[in-house]
Amino acid sequence: MKTIGVDVGGTFTDLVCCDMTSGQVVIHKVSTTPHDPSVGVMQGVKELCESAGAKPSEIAYVFHGTTTATNAVLENKIARTGMITNEGFRDIVHIGRHQRVEHYSIMQELPWQNRPPVARRYRKTVAGRLAPPDGRELIALDEAGVRRAAEELKAEGVEAVVICFLFSFLNSAHELRARAIVEEVMPEAFVTTSSFISPQFREFERFTTAALAASIGPKVERYIANLEAALSNLGIAGELRIMASNGGAATARMVTEKPALTLLSGLAAGVLGGAWVGDLAGRSDLITFDIGGTSADIGIIRGGRFAETDARSTSLAGFPLLMPMIDVHTIGAGGGSIAHIDRGGAFRVGPQSAGAVPGPAAYGRGGNEPTVTDANIVLGRLDPDNFLGGGMKLDAEAAHRVIAELAERLGLPIDEAAEGVLTVLNANMANAIRSRTVQKGIDPRGFALVAMGGAGPLHGAEVAAMLSIPEIIVPPYPGITSAIGLLTTDLKYDEVRTQFQTSQALDIDRLSRNFEEMEASLAARLRVDRVPDNAVGFLRSGDLRYVGQGYELKIDFPAGPTTPEAMAKVWRDFHDRHAEEYGHAFTASVIEIVNIRVTGIGALPKLPPQGASEGGSLAQAELRHNRCTFRIAGTLKMFDTPVYRRAALPVEIPFAGPAIVVQQDSTTVVPPGAEACVHPSGSIIITLGGRA
Known part of the structure; x- marks a missing residue:
């Protein structure tokens, strides 16, 4: 197969x-x-x-x-979208919450106000009201009003409609009936509901998530x-x-x-690929560092488990989202990032990118601005004749020309300008990693950096050195690691229910019944996808907080019967997790279960473990020597640098930097003072200041 x-x-x-x-x-x-x-x-x-x-x-x-x-979403190229909501709540998606995104800025941009997924003129309101705690009906749904709203939206050329009612996470009846009416009036439109997209409390985030889903629905x-x-x-x-x-x-x-x-x-796939590579190399604490042509994506894996976002931090382009997501931090830094001098005279690299078209000047597609790729060519770190395994020839003359023009504007020699481009880019990426580690109380020095993407192995060692990360893992196919990550996963569906129970007054029967119902629903969905029952598994978790807190922490729940003993462990795990996250725990305080979650997993065929090819000797792997420039103790020095063909490298035979390793999908730079070795799993392990 x-x-x-x-x-x-x-x-x-x-x-x-x-x-x-x-x-x-x-x-x-x-x-x-x-x-x-x-x-x-x-x-x-x-x-x-x-x-x-x-x-x-x-x-x-x-x-x-x-x-x-x-x-x-990023480019705001979304469908014309309409919304139907409760009377008096037309502007929930505009008002947002009282917290400011930037506490002290009077000029901050609020995307849900500046570029809302649903323009105000397309937000319609109807009578109807449900109430907590059980979603009972206070006011019947005005079905005639829903029909009028749908007819108005249809006349206005709306392509997608989202239906968002208060407390629909407790009772979806009104949303489901309204959806049926809208689909009858607008059979050609994409129609969805907030209770289908994200059935949990926090109406602003739920409405916004559903509105974004509707706005991208037709395009997807x-x-x-x-x-x-x-x-x-x-x-x-x-x-x-x-x-x-x-x-x-x-x-x-x-x-x-x-x-x-x-x-x-795609960002999630990169983290999975990095985890797979790290596991084969025997490493479980990893920072995945995926640099492409446009952006750099950073993920954290601890103990073999990737970090997930929470209700406080899940967002895209500034829009809050209530969706389970791998925590991936992205910055505008990649091989195509453009080096420029801003209006204040500061030297910057990115976030603007030359992209695929026209691309860096070296691509020969009309690009005429200096990029990171061009700088790497000038410094000898990219071989113009071995890019993409020789499948694409780079224009070294064009790269030198645009970097020389930049050097003239900066008043620097060309090699200083080129190295400056890399230093600025590497510093930006190191700062991004600090924001996901040091600023969250995580010491990156205990992690290995998985350098992947087309440009990750080019920059990984120098970025790691800035953070005192001792080890860099370069996957067997670094430029394809995200695609490989796709082959390591399973079908995975999530269900969530808002619970609102406390450790002081816990209805275990209700909790157990809800878990069982959610698992039965997920099993039925996976059965529709032709997953055999023996290939289905479930993971339980919950969003917990101390009573009175505003946000939650995700805690695993044990499988099997929900017993007082099982819940006692959940309470202990929450105290421990709170102490880990915030530095303290209130062990005498009452804990509140806000949401419960079940993930249904349907096993799929997976990529078999890969091993290193036999290779030969270092002498046999060597293609040539290039003149490469590196900064050593503040001074630029040129080194006679061997260029190795990766497929021919011997296994478990270390070689010292500086060295360049070329292959079809990427180029790896081993800087002076570092040492590299091909691991039996096929990855290259680079060690800074010691043996691999």
Whole structure:
């Protein structure tokens, strides 16, 4: 059985084909087609099948990490969306909460006010009211009013409609009835409800999440439909699986129903790929560091488990989200990041990027601004003849020209300007890692940095040195790690119910019944996706806080019967987690369960463990020597640097930096003073200041 993983990035689309029986892996890269990413995807799939010698009919699964939803939100290229809500609550999605995003700024941007997913003129209100704590009906739904609102939205050319009523997380009846009426009036529109997208309390976040889901719904729906048709036309009858933000895969049908699942699709795959690589190398505390052409994505893995966002910090483009997501921090820093002098005369790198088109000057596609890629060429760290394994020749003359122009503006020699570009970029990335580690009480010196993406291995060692991280792991296919991460996951669906119970007055029967009902619902959904019952598993958790607190911490709940003994462990775990997060715990205080969660997991075929190829000797792996420039003790020095072919490197034979290692999907830089070694798992382990 063969599977394909496809991850769409800002500059390149990465692909991998794996024979799940033999473990044989074939990788491929094509340029991303920003006007329509599916064009690049299908070009890559076709070429990959040819390279792998695989017939399209042999492909059982296509796993896809897509940026369609994310880019639609970031670029505000969303559908014209309408909302139907309760009378008097038209402006919940405008007002937001009393907390300011930036406490002391009088000029801050509030995206839900500056670029709302639903313009005010498309927000309609109707009579009807439910009440806590059980969602009982106070005022009947005005069905005629819903119909009038739908007719008005249809006349105004609205493409998507979201229905958001107060307390629908307790009782979805009003939303479901309103949805049926809207679908009757507007059969061509994308229609969803807040209780379907995110059935939990906090109406501003729930309404905003549902509104974003509706606003990207038509685009995601079209993209998935076009992709399925294109795969079918190519002869691939295998099933399409889309990476979700929670670290699992979802069926195409599920994604078209809940498009918000894909809001951080590709980024989640990168963290999974990094975790897989680290596990094979025997490392469980990892910082995943994924640098592409446009951005750098940072994830934290502790004890083999990735960090997840919470209600305080889950957002995209400034919009709060109530969706399970892997915690990935993104900054505008990549190979295509443009070096420039800002209006205040400061030297900056990014966040503007040359992207895939025109790309860096070295790509020869019309780019004429200095980028990180151009600087790496000037410093000898990228070999113009071995980019993408020789599949793409770089224009070194163009790179030197744009960096020379930058150097003239800065009044520096060209090598100083080029090295300055890298220093600024590396400092930006190191600061981003500090914000996810040091500023959260995590010491990065106890972690290994997984340097991946097309540019991660180029910068990983120098960024790690800035943070005193002693070890860098370069995966076997660093530029394709996100695509590989797609082949390491399972189907993964989440259900949540708002609970509001306390440790002082806990109704265990109600809690147990809710868990069982949620598991039964998820099992039925996975059965529809043809997952055998023996391949289904469940994970329970809850959002807990001390009574009176405003936000929660996610705590695992044990499987099996919900007993007083099991709950006693949950309370202890919460105290411990609170102490870890905030430095203290109130062990005598009452704990409140706000939400309970169940994750249903349907096992899928996974990428078999990879091992290092036999290789040869260092002498046999050496291609040539390049003149490469590095900064040592504040002074730029040029080194005669060996360039090695990665596939030919011997296993467990260390080699000293400086060295350059080239392969099809990336280039690895081992700086002076560092030492590298190919691990039996296939990864290169770089150790700073010691043996690998």
